Amino acid sequence: MAKISTHKDLRVYQLAFELSMKIYKVSKSFPVEEKYSLTDQVRRSSRSVCANLAEAFRKRRYPKNFVSKLSDCEAEAAETQVWLDFALECEYIDNEFYNEIYKQYDMVLGMLVNMIVEPEKWSI
Numbered sequence: 001m002a003k004i005s006t007h008k009d010l011r012v013y014q015l016a017f018e019l020s021m022k023i024y025k026v027s028k029s030f031p032v033e034e035k036y037s038l039t040d041q042v043r044r045s046s047r048s049v050c051a052n053l054a055e056a057f058r059k060r061r062y063p064k065n066f067v068s069k070l071s072d073c074e075a076e077a078a079e080t081q082v083w084l085d086f087a088l089e090c091e092y093i094d095n096e097f098y099n100e101i102y103k104q105y106d107m108v109l110g111m112l113v114n115m116i117v118e119p120e121k122w123s124i
Helices: 011-027 032-058 063-089 095-117
Strands: none
Touching: 011 032, 011 063, 011 095, 032 063, 063 095
16 A cells, blocks of 8 residues: 555545546536536535545544544535535436446545544554
C-alpha cells in the first residue's frame, strides 16, 4: 500500500472529487431556474465532502475531531444523494447516471464509515 502523505492520497478523497466533478458537469445542463436551489445545493454538498476530508486529514492526530469531520463528510455525501434524488425525479438526470453515481456515493459512505469506526488506523 502506498504511503498516504496528504488528503489527496486517500482513495475516498479521489472518488469523492471525481464524483463532484461529474455532478458539476451534469448540473451545467440543469434549468436556469434551478441555479440557486438544486444546482447550487448539489454542487456545494458534493464539494463539501472533499473539503471536509481535507480538514479531517489534518485533524487526524485528535481522534474526536477527526471523527467529527468525517461525520460531516458522511452527512454531506448523504445530502448529495438526496439532491440526486430530486434531480432524477425532476428528470434533469437519467436513471443510468443516477444509479452509477448513487452507487459510488454508497462506496464513499462505506469508506467514511470504516474510517470513523477505526480512527486509530489514521492517526499520526
